[in-house]
Structures are given as structure tokens and as C-alpha cells.
Amino acid sequence: MININKIYSFYLDGFKNMKIGVTLWKIIFIKLTVIFVFLNYFVHDKSINTEYKSFQSKSNYVYHNLINKKD
Amino acid sequence: MEEHLIDWSRAQFALTAMYHWIFVPLTLGLGFIVAIMETIYVKTNSEFWKNTTKFWLTLFAINFAIGVATGIIMEFEFGTNWANYSWFVGDIFGAPLAVEGILAFFMESTFFAVMFFGWDKVGKKFHLLSTWLVAIGSNLSALWILVANGWMQYPVGMEFNPDTVRNEMVNFWEVLLSPVAVSKFLHTIGSGFVMASLFVVGISAWYLLKKRELEFAKKSMIVGALFGLITSLFLILSGDESAHQVALKQPVKLAAMEGLYEGKEGSGIVAIGILNTEKTLQNDEETFKFDIEIPYALALLGYHDITAYVPGLKDLVYGNEQQGIMSAMVKMQKGKLAVQALEDYKIAKKNNNMKGAQKAKKTLDENMKYFGYGHLKSPEKIVPPVSITFYAFHIMVLLGGWFTFLFALVLYLSLKKNIEKYRVILWCAVWSIPLGYIAGEAGWVVAEVGRQPWAIQDLMPVGIAATKIATTNVMISFMLFAALFTLLLVAEIKIMTKQISIGPNGGH
Numbered sequence: 001m002i003n004i005n006k007i008y009s010f011y012l013d014g015f016k017n018m019k020i021g022v023t024l025w026k027i028i029f030i031k032l033t034v035i036f037v038f039l040n041y042f043v044h045d046k047s048i049n050t051e052y053k054s055f056q057s058k059s060n061y062v063y064h065n066l067i068n069k070k071d
Numbered sequence: 072m073e074e075h076l077i078d079w080s081r082a083q084f085a086l087t088a089m090y091h092w093i094f095v096p097l098t099l100g101l102g103f104i105v106a107i108m109e110t111i112y113v114k115t116n117s118e119f120w121k122n123t124t125k126f127w128l129t130l131f132a133i134n135f136a137i138g139v140a141t142g143i144i145m146e147f148e149f150g151t152n153w154a155n156y157s158w159f160v161g162d163i164f165g166a167p168l169a170v171e172g173i174l175a176f177f178m179e180s181t182f183f184a185v186m187f188f189g190w191d192k193v194g195k196k197f198h199l200l201s202t203w204l205v206a207i208g209s210n211l212s213a214l215w216i217l218v219a220n221g222w223m224q225y226p227v228g229m230e231f232n233p234d235t236v237r238n239e240m241v242n243f244w245e246v247l248l249s250p251v252a253v254s255k256f257l258h259t260i261g262s263g264f265v266m267a268s269l270f271v272v273g274i275s276a277w278y279l280l281k282k283r284e285l286e287f288a289k290k291s292m293i294v295g296a297l298f299g300l301i302t303s304l305f306l307i308l309s310g311d312e313s314a315h316q317v318a319l320k321q322p323v324k325l326a327a328m329e330g331l332y333e334g335k336e337g338s339g340i341v342a343i344g345i346l347n348t349e350k351t352l353q354n355d356e357e358t359f360k361f362d363i364e365i366p367y368a369l370a371l372l373g374y375h376d377i378t379a380y381v382p383g384l385k386d387l388v389y390g391n392e393q394q395g396i397m398s399a400m401v402k403m404q405k406g407k408l409a410v411q412a413l414e415d416y417k418i419a420k421k422n423n424n425m426k427g428a429q430k431a432k433k434t435l436d437e438n439m440k441y442f443g444y445g446h447l448k449s450p451e452k453i454v455p456p457v458s459i460t461f462y463a464f465h466i467m468v469l470l471g472g473w474f475t476f477l478f479a480l481v482l483y484l485s486l487k488k489n490i491e492k493y494r495v496i497l498w499c500a501v502w503s504i505p506l507g508y509i510a511g512e513a514g515w516v517v518a519e520v521g522r523q524p525w526a527i528q529d530l531m532p533v534g535i536a537a538t539k540i541a542t543t544n545v546m547i548s549f550m551l552f553a554a555l556f557t558l559l560l561v562a563e564i565k566i567m568t569k570q571i572s573i574g575p576n577g578g579h
Contacts, residue, residue: 014188020129020570021187024136027562032140034555048154048538055235062158063236066535067414 077537079545080152085519086549087144089512090556094138094563096511099213099260100267101131102206104298106199108291113199123287125190126575127271128202130567132187137563142216144552152545156526156536161237163229163246164219171215178208210260217259221252223527224518225320231439233416233432251320254312255518261306262511265474268299269500269507272481274571276500279491287575293485299478306471311372317521318373318381321528323453324521326384327460329369330358334383334391340368343465346458352388352451384457388450399450402529406445409438443530452532455523463516470510477503 018025052058105127112120146168149157157164185193185201193201222228228245229238240246272295278288317325325331330346331338344362367377374381380394390398412435419427447453481500484490490497522528526536 010188010192011184013192014184017188020133020566023566024133027559028136028139031137031555031559035140035143048158049150058158059234059236062155063413063417065155066159066236067410 073542076539076542076545077534079542079549080148080537081533083152083545083549083552084145084148087141087148087552087556088519089515090552090560091138091141091145092511092515093508093560094134094141095213096263096266096507097134097270098131098138098209099263100265100298100302101127101134101270102202102209103264104267104271104294105131106202106206107294107298109199109202111294113195119286119290122575123291126287127291128186129570130270130274133566133570134563135183137559137566141556141559151540152538153526153536154538156531158237159531159536160222160527161229161232161235161239163222163226163238163240166240166243167215167219167246171212174208174215175212179205179212182208210263213260213263214256217256218247218249218252220518221249221255222246223525224255224522225249225251225316226527226530231435231442233413233435234420236413250312251316254309254316258306258309258313259514261302261309262514264302265299265306265471266507266511268295268302268478269474269503271295272299272478273501273504276481276497277571278574280494280497280501282491284574284576285491289485289490292481292490296478296482296485299474300482303471303475303478307475310468310471314372315375321522322382323384323387324455324460324517325369325373326382326387327455327457327521328464328517330457330461331369331381331383332358332385334381334386334394334396336370336380337367337378338369338381339364339366340372341465343469344461346461348458352385352454384454388453399444399447399453402441402444403447403450405438405441406443406447408445409435409442410445412438440529443525443527443532443535446532446535447524452524455521460517460521463513463520467510467513467517470506470513474503474507474510 015021048058048061052061105124108120108124108127111117112124149164182201182204185198186205189198189201226238227249228240228242230241231237232239246252272292275288275292275295278284279292314325317328326334329338329341330344332350332352341359342363342365344364345360347357347360350356350358369381370379371377373379382391382394382396386394386396388399390396390401412431416428416431416435419425419431444453477496477499480496481490484493484496524532524534526533
């Protein structure tokens with residue numbers, strides 16, 4: 001059987017003994033915050049998923065683009 | 072669709088993809104180099120190799136941590152800037168990306184923890200296995216992304232469903248084992264291996280120039296140069312297969328890579344050349360202001376036959392009956408038939424006209440492979456930017472040749488002579504690190520710019536793939552991405568150089 005305590009202390013000791021790893025985790029955290037929270041406002045402006053809720057309406061939207069647009 | 076918006080969406084995707092590719096190749100290659108070093112440690116039980124492994128592992132971790140999740144932004148962009156494309160590709164793109172996500176999450180993250188936290192806590196062999204699994208897992212993650220990209224270059228294994236307006240996968244193995252996807256995967260990971268070797272050789276050279284960590288630097292250099300030489304040869308072979316596939320599946324790209332306007336039998340390769348900017352499809356100006364050509368090499372490389380006819384851009388745009396090459400104009404007519412058939416099918420279905428729908432479906436199926444041509448304004452639109460494709464290809468090839476020579480030379484000097492005395496070579500090794508990144512980026516420019524105007528080869532041009540959203544928003548997010556990625560790059564260089572200056576004995 002998997003010893004949960006052992007796994008927990010494995011990770012805990014690992015994180016505690018990190019040197020440069022602390023800086024790297026900070027960078028990962030800041031980066032993910034920027035990507036998912038801050039940029040979300042600009043990037044997740046409008047998309048096919050926000051504008052069209054049903055499968056059929058999305059399909060119709062793309063269909064009209066495919067038959068009407070010119071490059 | 073306004074050109075301005077399409078260009079900004081293109082620029083944004085290019086920016087994020089190119090920045091993402093700064094972090095990826097080192098992860099792909101350094102994982103294996105670390106695994107090789109740890110294997111030596113486990114075999115020899117030498118503390119020196121343990122310490123050496125730990126040092127390179129730390130640099131691997133820095134690169135991985137800063138690069139992780141930079142690819143997520145591209146997945147956002149598929150949904151926002153390229154909605155038509157995302158819908159049209161259906162599950163073909165989604166399935167490989169989902170497998171990639173699961174693999175990356177379970178395999179890499181599990182064994183990553185063992186690799187970093189497990190020294191002295193798990194058995195040596197289990198730790199070694201974890202390191203190898205992380206290296207293999209990283210490369211397998213890349214496989215799925217490259218399979219998706221390979222499908223965009225050569226769409227196979229699917230059927231277009233006019234009811235849902237999506238492509239549906241009908242043969243997973245055809246998608247996975249497509250010759251374009253396989254050669255793309257092998258060539259791309261090969262470039263990552265070479266990049267990582269340049270990184271190890273270059274940093275080791277820097278220590279030798281500074282007369283520091285001499286034993287560590289010399290031994291690391293031998294591992295890096297040997298791995299680099301072997302993988303460079305692999306890169307040449309996979310590059311040959313890639314070019315062969317481009318010749319067969321994307322002949323316009325091949326012609327652009329070589330600036331070949333007029334097709335000919337036994338065409339040569341331009342080793343070095345300066346394009347004449349006045350040259351167009353419509354005039355008879357000389358293509359090059361200056362060039363050195365290797366006779367027959369393009370026919371041999373592209374078709375494995377020195378007498379083969381290599382079509383030029385004019386053949387591909389205007390057709391060549393003698394060589395059996397269909398003109399882009401004929402393809403456009405077939406494409407328009409396909410687009411019209413899709414509309415007819417939908418109307419017939421709406422009116423419960425099953426016979427009409429069946430007839431339209433038959434026309435659509437017959438012409439579907441030219442569907443994208445139905446959206447082009449003129450035949451000349453099938454030609455990508457020739458100068459960018461040509462120069463990027465030649466920069467990549469010339470640098471690849473230089474790296475192979477450098478690895479062979481460094482290996483020879485390391486094994487047979489005292490490499491510390493050859494300071495010019497050592498400086499060349501240091502400066503080849505940025506050149507490795509330039510070569511990798513140039514390779515992607517060839518692959519992606521060279522296949523314009525297609526988002527999906529022959530099926531969907533970028534103008535149709537793009538979403539109609541506010542150009543201002545794309546511009547703002549472009550700036551924000553540029554700022555974010557530049558900050559990450561600065562952080563990477565700063566942390567990496569600090570760790571390198573601390574050296575292998577300074578703790579990790």
C-alpha cells in the first residue's frame with residue numbers, strides 16, 4: 001500500500017531544501033497569474049465559445065465564414 | 072477580413088511560438104545529456120559525475136521552470152484569434168494536444184519530483200530511471216504537438232463532415248504516422264539535441280577560458296561534443312527526409328526555399344546566394360545577384376534522383392502540362408466548386424432535398440482537397456514570401472554544417488590535444504550557443520512562413536482561419552505577450568548566468 005505520509009514528507013523535504021528552486025517557483029507563480037488572470041482580460045475578449053453557446057450555432061458561424069469570406 | 076487584423080494575428084502567433092521555442096529545445100536535449108551523465112555516475116559511482124549531473128540538472132530546471140506554460144498562450148490563441156480554424160480541424164488537433172497534456176502532467180511531473188527531490192532518498196537506479204523518463208517524456212510531449220503541426224502541413228486520416236463543418240479523424244494511425252509528422256518530429260527533436268549540446272559545450276568552453284572547473288569542463292565538453300556530433304549526423308539524415316517530404320507534399324515551399332522560379336531537370340542547390348529583389352513571377356529578371364550552386368543537389372535531395380524535374384514557382388502557379396503539373400487557377404476552380412457544393416449541400420438539407428444533398432456531397436468530396444483554393448483571390452497568392460523562406464533555410468543549413476564541424480573539432484581537440492590552448496575555438500563554442508537558437512528559429516520560419524498562405528495546407532488559407540475580432544485587442548495582447556516573454560527571457564538569462572558563475576561546486 002502506498003504510504004501517504006512518506007510521499008508527503010518526500011515533497012515537504014524537497015520543497016524545504018530548495019535553493020534556487022524557491023526563485024523558480026516564484027517565477028512560475030507570477031507567470032501563471034499573469035497568463036491566467038491579467039492577460040485573460042485582453043486575450044479572452046470574444047471567442048467562438050463566448051459568442052455562440054450551442055454546437056449548432058458554432059457550426060453555423062463557421063459555415064457562413066467558409067462560404068462567404070474571401071482571402 | 073481586413074488584412075491588418077490577419078497580419079496582427081499572424082504576428083502575435085509568430086511571436087509567442089518563437090519565444091516558446093527559445094525554451095523548448097534545451098529541455099528536449101539537455102534532459103538526455105543529464106541522463107547520460109547520471110548513467111556514468113551510476114556506473115562509476117563517482118561523486119564527480121554526481122556533482123556534474125546535478126549542475127546540468129539545475130540549469131535544466133531553470134530553463135524548464137521559466138519555459139513551462141509558455142505554450143499555453145498559443146492554445147488560447149487558437150480559440151480566440153483562429154476560431155474558424157479551431158472549429159474546422161475538429162478533434163484532429165484536440166486529440167494529440169489532449170494526449171500531450173496528460174503525458175506532460177502525469178509522466179513529467181511525477182518523475183520530475185523524483186529527479187529533483189529524490190537524491191539520497193530513492194535508490195540510485197530508480198533515480199536514474201526517473202531522469203531517463205523525464206527526458207523521454209519531454210520528447211513524447213513534443214511528439215503530439217508536432218503530429219498536430221504535421222497534420223496542418225499535410226492533412227491526412229480525416230474526413231470532412233459538411234453537417235458539422237468539421238474534419239473528423241477516421242484513422243488515428245494515419246495522422247500519427249504521417250511521413251510529414253514523423254520526419255518533422257525527428258528533425259525537430261534532433262535540433263533540440265544539437266542545441267543542448269551547443270549549450271553544454273559552450274558553457275564548458277567558458278569555464279576553460281576562465282581557467283575554472285577544469286576537470287568538470289573538459290569532461291562535460293566531451294559528453295556534449297560527442298552527443299552533439301552524433302545528433303548532428305542524425306539531424307542531417309532527418310533533414311534530408313524532411314526536404315524529401317516537402318518536395319513531395321509542399322512543392323511550393325521547396326521552390327521558395329531555393330528561390331526556384333523556373334523548374335528544371337536535375338536542379339541544383341544554391342549553397343550561398345543573394346536574391347534579386349526585382350525578381351517576380353511575371354518578369355524574366357535573374358533570380359540571384361550572386362550565387363554558388365551545387366549541381367543536381369536539389370533534385371537529389373528532394374526526389375532522390377539527380378535527373379528528376381524540380382518544379383519552379385512558375386510551374387506551380389501557372390501549371391506545366393508537359394510535366395503534369397496542375398495550375399493554381401485550375402485548383403481555384405475546383406476549390407470554388409467545393410465551396411459552392413458545401414453551400415448547396417446545406418441548402419438542400421435545410422429543404423429536405425436528400426437527392427440534391429447527395430449530389431452536392433459527391434461534388435464536395437471530389438473537390439474537397441482543393442477547398443482552400445476556393446477562397447484565394449489570385450493564383451499568385453499560393454506563393455509564400457520567397458526571400459524570408461530562402462534566407463531562413465540557408466541560415467539554418469549553413470549553421471547546421473558549422474555545428475557538425477565544431478562538435479567534431481572540439482571532440483578531437485578534447486581527446487587528442489589540450490583544448491585549453493585553443494582559445495579561438497573555445498570562443499567559437501561560446502558564441503555558437505546563440506547561433507544554435509538562431510538556427511532553430513530559422514527552421515521554424517522555413518516550416519511556417521514557407522507554407523503560407525495556408526493555415527491548413529490546401530484546405531484553409533490564414534485569411535479564412537482567422538477570427539474577426541477587434542484589431543486593437545490583438546495589438547494590445549501582442550505588446551503584452553512581447554513584454555511578458557521578454558521579461559521571462561531576461562529572467563532566464565540572469566538566473567542561468569548567475570548559476571553558471573557560481574559553478575558546479577556552489578550548491579544547487
